[in-house]
Amino acid sequence: MAKPKKTPVNRRGFLKGAAVGAAAGAASVIAPESLVAAQPLQAQRPAAPLPTAAQIAAETEPLAAEHNVFTVENAGSDFMVDVLKSLGFEYIAANPASSFRGLQESFINYGGNKNPEWLTCCHEESATAIAKGYFNVEGKPMGVMCHGTVGLQHASMAIYNTFVARDPVFIIIGNALDANTRRPGVEWNHSVQDAAAMVRDFTKWDDTPGSLQHFAESAVRAYKLAMTVPMGPVILTVDGDLQERPAENRARLRIPKLTLSSPPAGDPGAVAEVAKLMVAAENPLILAGRVARTERGMQLMVELAETLQCPVQGGGRNIPNRHPLAGGGSVRNAEVILGLQVDDLWGSLHSFRDQQDRAYTSLIKPGTKVLSISANDLYTRSNYQDFQRYAESDISIAADVEATLPLLIEACKKLITADRRRVFEERGKRIAATNAQAVERARVEATYGWNASPISTTRMSVELWNAVRTKDWALIGGGGSRLWNIQKFYQTMSGGGAAATGSALPNAVGAALAHRKYGRLCIGVQNDGDLMYAPGALWTAAHHRIPMLLVMHNNRAYHMEVMHMQRMANRRQRANITNARIGTEIADPNIDYATLARSMGLYGEGPITDPQDLGPALRRAVERVERGQTALVDVVTQPR
Amino acid sequence: MRLLLLLAATLMASMLSAQTPAAPQASNAAAPRGNADNGKKIFTAYGCYQCHNYTAAGGGAGPRLAPRPIAFPAFTKAIREPRDEMVPYTAKILTDQELADIYAFLLTIPAPPAVNTIPLLNN
Numbered sequence: 001m002a003k004p005k006k007t008p009v010n011r012r013g014f015l016k017g018a019a020v021g022a023a024a025g026a027a028s029v030i031a032p033e034s035l036v037a038a039q040p041l042q043a044q045r046p047a048a049p050l051p052t053a054a055q056i057a058a059e060t061e062p063l064a065a066e067h068n069v070f071t072v073e074n075a076g077s078d079f080m081v082d083v084l085k086s087l088g089f090e091y092i093a094a095n096p097a098s099s100f101r102g103l104q105e106s107f108i109n110y111g112g113n114k115n116p117e118w119l120t121c122c123h124e125e126s127a128t129a130i131a132k133g134y135f136n137v138e139g140k141p142m143g144v145m146c147h148g149t150v151g152l153q154h155a156s157m158a159i160y161n162t163f164v165a166r167d168p169v170f171i172i173i174g175n176a177l178d179a180n181t182r183r184p185g186v187e188w189n190h191s192v193q194d195a196a197a198m199v200r201d202f203t204k205w206d207d208t209p210g211s212l213q214h215f216a217e218s219a220v221r222a223y224k225l226a227m228t229v230p231m232g233p234v235i236l237t238v239d240g241d242l243q244e245r246p247a248e249n250r251a252r253l254r255i256p257k258l259t260l261s262s263p264p265a266g267d268p269g270a271v272a273e274v275a276k277l278m279v280a281a282e283n284p285l286i287l288a289g290r291v292a293r294t295e296r297g298m299q300l301m302v303e304l305a306e307t308l309q310c311p312v313q314g315g316g317r318n319i320p321n322r323h324p325l326a327g328g329g330s331v332r333n334a335e336v337i338l339g340l341q342v343d344d345l346w347g348s349l350h351s352f353r354d355q356q357d358r359a360y361t362s363l364i365k366p367g368t369k370v371l372s373i374s375a376n377d378l379y380t381r382s383n384y385q386d387f388q389r390y391a392e393s394d395i396s397i398a399a400d401v402e403a404t405l406p407l408l409i410e411a412c413k414k415l416i417t418a419d420r421r422r423v424f425e426e427r428g429k430r431i432a433a434t435n436a437q438a439v440e441r442a443r444v445e446a447t448y449g450w451n452a453s454p455i456s457t458t459r460m461s462v463e464l465w466n467a468v469r470t471k472d473w474a475l476i477g478g479g480g481s482r483l484w485n486i487q488k489f490y491q492t493m494s495g496g497g498a499a500a501t502g503s504a505l506p507n508a509v510g511a512a513l514a515h516r517k518y519g520r521l522c523i524g525v526q527n528d529g530d531l532m533y534a535p536g537a538l539w540t541a542a543h544h545r546i547p548m549l550l551v552m553h554n555n556r557a558y559h560m561e562v563m564h565m566q567r568m569a570n571r572r573q574r575a576n577i578t579n580a581r582i583g584t585e586i587a588d589p590n591i592d593y594a595t596l597a598r599s600m601g602l603y604g605e606g607p608i609t610d611p612q613d614l615g616p617a618l619r620r621a622v623e624r625v626e627r628g629q630t631a632l633v634d635v636v637t638q639p640r
Numbered sequence: 641m642r643l644l645l646l647l648a649a650t651l652m653a654s655m656l657s658a659q660t661p662a663a664p665q666a667s668n669a670a671a672p673r674g675n676a677d678n679g680k681k682i683f684t685a686y687g688c689y690q691c692h693n694y695t696a697a698g699g700g701a702g703p704r705l706a707p708r709p710i711a712f713p714a715f716t717k718a719i720r721e722p723r724d725e726m727v728p729y730t731a732k733i734l735t736d737q738e739l740a741d742i743y744a745f746l747l748t749i750p751a752p753p754a755v756n757t758i759p760l761l762n763n
Contacts, residue, residue: 354725443761447752448704449697457699462760469763483761559690563701566687567727577733578685615760639690640699 077106077243089116093127094145099174102243122536126506128158133510148175148195163202165496168226169233204232229263229400263400275411285334288318289342295489300405309428324432345391467618476511477524502533512548522548542601552634597632606634671712674744706749
């Protein structure tokens with residue numbers, strides 16, 4: 001280990017010099033009047049009190065040698081950066097915080113601020129949600145850093161959101177464990193015994209390394225666990241002293257090799273039973289949740305649907321939205337229903353009535369076989385209830401669906417006879433015809449309210465589609481519809497999460513960042529209520545030159561809550577049922593989102609209220625995005 | 641969220657299916673005389689727009705109501721004693737006259753432009 005250098009420029013020497021300077025400053029106060037007149041403001045300032053002799057003595061007395069160290073080589077956090085670089089992080093998202101100052105400095109100087117590059121975020125919730133959006137596109141985690149106390153408290157909602165979505169985020173939190181070395185005052189407020197405790201209910205794993213070797217092993221383990229299906233957020237609590245003290249025996253520290261676990265495939269026997277029922281069914285139905293993790297996953301889903309000529313509901317990233325088998329079918333009419341990674345299977349099989357007496361009924365007919373393949377049973381927790389209501393099933397396979405699909409497809413193909421194939425082909429034609437009719441109905445439905453002001457959400461979606469349809473586009477938020485032609489895996493987001501307001505904007509920023517290196521035109525519809533949680537993510541996008549277009553769905557309200565207030569007032573037979581917007585609207589004054597965006601360096605247009613103005617505005621914004629800018633078009637919309 | 645979307649879709653499907661077979665012109669005779677201007681005001685003030693949009697064209701949370709609304713008796717039933725997720729409007733909070741006013745407003749909503757006259761819907 002290299003011995004830390006001592007420097008001739010120590011703190012007390014600096015203070016001693018400062019005291020002399022202060023004395024010289026005091027002398028200048030009584031300078032000639034001509035000089036005072038030339039600098040009237042300075043002359044009016046009160047003189048700083050001079051240190052007393054006792055204070056100077058206390059600051060200048062020689063210290064014991066062990067306390068007279070001012071520099072460090074081989075800082076522990078340099079090694080931490082080596083470890084994190086080995087894991088392949090492209091970015092670290094963070095709001096700066098003193099509890100990880102050592103590690104941040106190592107990233108930007110020792111690590112050269114490249115792989116990972118530091119993303120300046122205005123809120124820890126934004127940083128975590130940016131990481132979630134990035135994973136949705138890139139398929140690997142982003143690093144996030146925050147204070148172990150106040151920063152993690154800010155980040156907690158976004159962490160829960162990633163947990164519910166089973167998305168991996170790699171979070172490092174700073175802390176000062178040793179009370180003997182904590183700086184007085186604020187650092188005590190920012191220190192905690194068990195930092196990760198407050199989010200442990202909704203994180204997959206955490207650790208507090210006690211040494212650098214421990215850090216290396218836990219970092220690699222954390223990455224591996226985060227990426228093992230079911231994925232999830234992980235946390236490392238990193239002590240300030242461990243960051244800032246020198247790495248002893250650096251040459252002996254070792255970074256373990258990362259080997260990701262292959263996702264678990266379903267039991268072949270159970271998969272064969274699923275295939276048997278699906279092949280034999282006259283009206284099978286596939287309910288697809290978040291199945292496809294990769295482009296390959298989408299290809300496999302299409303292959304399964306085409307093998308069985310079976311309708312797939314809940315398409316998303318699983319099947320192109322114009323595929324003849326995307327949509328159609330009916331839970332009520334199906335005799336075999338295959339749920340693939342459906343988070344709320346019970347909700348898909350029941351109707352639930354939110355009236356004063358809450359009631360539910362099963363949608364499926366007696367004798368319907370319900371089959372499920374899902375990774376959710378492989379990892380769940382107790383306190384937070386994101387596991388949804390228990391769904392009865394006839395076959396349940398705990399496995400990763402994408403890893404299981406090749407087995408299932410093969411098992412189905414083995415069972416399909418020529419007779420069954422003819423039946424499937426006829427069924428496929430019927431489903432395709434039904435889905436084609438649904439597209440036609442959607443075109444006709446779009447005409448209703450076409451020229452309305454505020455602008456209909458359908459008009460907004462169609463105008464956006466028209467502005468991008470000839471380009472290599474990717475949705476980084478909402479906005480797509482049946483009238484779009486969504487063919488590629490990367491053109492939509494995987495979704496998932498806790499319906500956490502405030503997530504959509506930073507998710508979009510993270511997704512657009514991941515798309516940037518592929519040169520895709522990133523677009524998304526952004527809700528007003530969501531944006532106002534932490535609009536600083538707009539600045540992060542502009543600061544880091546992330547090209548993207550956000551189109552505001554500005555209905556000037558937390559509209560879901562408006563509807564809940566109306567429901568409550570009507571249910572209670574209030575004398576006045578006109579108050580639903582109290583506490584739920586975002587108006588008076590109306591927010592000028594275009595100006596807000598421009599203030600943070602974005603290109604901004606709006607508010608747009610005339611539908612005739614929307615198309616040209618979107619085209620201008622798209623041109624800006626194609627030149628590398630971040631853009632926002634504010635559209636005042638119908639509520640829904 | 642998914643449950644809400646499913647319920648909304650279910651509601652929309654049931655309401656639209658109820659609309660399709662109705663013969664609106666024939667049923668209008670059964671509707672009491674209403675004040676369309678007042679109906680338009682109530683449509684917003686009492687929250688109908690929240691699910692059906694200001695134009696009654698429907699949206700992500702509720703079905704299209706106009707043009708050609710369903711027959712008035714069915715319309716009344718759907719509002720007073722909704723089958724699905726529809727927020728109930730009893731006579732205590734929405735009088736029969738106000739209900740007629742809303743219906744009168746819905747009758748004033750014109751047909752949309754034909755789909756083949758909108759270039760963006762024909763790409």
